[in-house]
Amino acid sequence: MSTPLLTTLFRVLIAPLTVLARLVAVVFGLLIGLVKALLAVLVLSVLVVAALQVxxxxxxxxxxxxxxxxxxxxxxxxxxxxxxxxxxxxxxxxxxxxxxxxxxxxxxxxxxxxxxxxxxxxxxxxxxxxxxxxxxxxxxxxxxxxxxxxxxxxxxxxxxxxxxxxxxxxxxxxxxxxxxxxxxxxxxxxxxxxxxxxxxxxxxxxxxxxxxxxxxxxxxxxxxxxxxxxxxxxxxxxxxxxx
The missing domain is CATH 3.40.33.10 (CAP)
Known part of the structure; x- marks a missing residue:
């Protein structure tokens, strides 16, 4: 099998994996953002409870x-x-x-x-x-x-x-x-x-x-x-x- 053909075949096989990797990175980034947001809400909730103590x-x-x-x-x-x-x-x-x-x-x-x-x-x-x-x-x-x-x-x-x-x-x-x-x-x-x-x-x-x-x-x-x-x-x- 010629070298150009092997190169083309390799690119065809790798392309879906590259797209998948990018999707995983995006999802991971969204999860990190969600965790940070939840932590911020938790901290705010603690402050709110303290502010209303009697x-x-x-x-x-x-x-x-x-x-x-x-x-x-x-x-x-x-x-x-x-x-x-x-x-x-x-x-x-x-x-x-x-x-x-x-x-x-x-x-x-x-x-x-x-x-x-x-x-x-x-x-x-x-x-x-x-x-x-x-x-x-x-x-x-x-x-x-x-x-x-x-x-x-x-x-x-x-x-x-x-x-x-x-x-x-x-x-x-x-x-x-x-x-x-x-x-x-x-x-x-x-x-x-x-x-x-x-x-x-x-x-x-x-x-x-x-x-x-x-x-x-x-x-x-x-x-x-x-x-x-x-x-x-x-x-x-x-x-x-x-x-």
Missing amino acids: GGVGVDLGPIEDVPIPGSDDEVAPGDPNTSTYGFDDGEVNSTAVEREIHDRVNERRTARGLDPLEWDSTVASVSRAHSKDMADREYFSHTTPEGDGPHDRYREVGSGCYAYGENIAMSWAGQPVDVDGETVTYTTNEELAEGLVTQWMESPSHRENMLHDRWESGGVGVYVTDDGQVFATHNFCRGLGL
Whole structure:
């Protein structure tokens, strides 16, 4: 058999294999793209779940025999970070401003239902703020610390004078997209962030009950914002000895 004929025959046999190899490469490329897309969705889902985390401790109205004697009106809890901020292209959020916005919005919801507004308690707010920072620093989300200390233990460190207490916590993000009820939103102002956190609590029956309990006299909000925009919020409610 002549050389030209062998060459032609070889090309005829190889051509289908070349096409098949190209098809395999295309399919493999599509699979890689699909895997990357699925991983991206998974990561986004994890962030979305984290952005909507809330927690509430039940209302404790039983007598507490070792209630701390009230100290100064502005006693500061150990670990209180004071004000924290987070800046981004569209603006900046300030934890102190967010705390006051949350306090005002909670009182709006209470008075709209015929309940007394909560007085702002600086000591209770300091306890809340210290807990928010501790959750951020040690990467947990709970009313109980890794050592097992709960809200009552934190109250005992200061002269709060609370006879009974309630606590709501929440976590969200500032300046970054989060999923809220199937819609993507970005909190770029103190007002937007505060409204988002209060809405999270109001949409949860246990947190809503804490927020709208008719026996609370005072409360304090503590917000801590991390360097990457993660927001931890704690709202403590107080019933004094005279109630």
